[in-house]
Amino acid sequence: MLLLIKLRLLTAELFMQIEATVMPSDYRYKVWILCNDCNGMSEVFLHIIGHKCSGCQSYNTRTVAPPPADLQ
């Protein structure tokens, strides 16, 4: 139980770190991500620490190649 509480605190801290870290202007471009929780694809700004799913707000995502133009 204590381990679970510590894990949740660490996760919350990581999310706050992501929100607080502004990427340099050279890296302000969008990338496509695939969410491992809801399987949704979304286009978000590149971030060095992690990307938040636009569908379910999860950070359990990975960058992927853009979908074909007719599916966007």
Ligand SMILES: [Zn+2]
């Ligand atoms: Zn999601």
